[in-house]
Amino acid sequence: MTERTSLLDREVGKAMSTLSAAAKKGLGDPGLAELVVIRASQLNHCAFCLDLHLAIARKHGVSEKQLDLLSAWEEAGDDVYDDRERAALALTEAVTVLTDGFVPDGVYEQAARRFDNGRLAHLIGLIVAINNWNRVMVSRRVPPGGYQT
Template sequence: MSSLPALSYEDFIQAAPDVHASLLSLGKAVDASGLDKKLTELIKIRASQINSCAFCLQFHIQIARKLGVPSEKIDLVAVWKEAGVFSPREKAALTWTEALTRVPDGIPDDALYLAMSEHFTQSELVFLTVSIASINQWNRIGVALRFNPPGVTQVSS
């Protein structure tokens, strides 16, 4: 854990209101597309786990709970391949999330792209991809600026 001071989410908003608004607009566009909000929260949780963004992880866990995502899915998304509680569509979305979040491991191949069409229309795949790209942006900002998780009191070391 870093000993450097964290920038609060509120300080970020104050320092860069146009950036904040632009990032929020991506999420609003995905929501307006009709893509299942419970699904997008699961992919945001998974990407935030991979990217070690405590702020985004806590934030999206709270939203998922409010939306009624079953607790076993929230609890097991880190081990979704082994959990046996995710639908084929959710597994496809989580596979796509991991592939796009871990681009340094290699870009998603044609077979994966084609496999996604079994579960998502072209429009849904576009908005799923935007949602994944957006949470990766948020994760990088939250990690770099050391946002504290919402509602969590930090313990000094």
């Protein structure tokens, strides 16, 4: 079994795990947290994280329809993703794909209207954390599987 933290220095792995756990806990919505980490992992092409977090999302009751349509969330109807989920997913994409520069003000403002300051900080922390994990897993070429949820 591949331990994610063994791919890193023990102290760095522990810090990344602590950030991930704190961000998820502070966001307060495990299903939304999984949608966010799955979307970032899709954008980063991280098969390990996709495999892991799809399994976790299902355990948290995220619908198959939401999981199936996540890569096209903007086109999915309001009956699939609510305004809060849409704001979180838009922010996830903006923070994950910074090739166009800064996070657009409109995207940030939309998220700030849907999340109080503390939850917004945790959402951003979660996006940063999963991007870190994606980069470790992709750069180390860790295949899907080998974990326990």
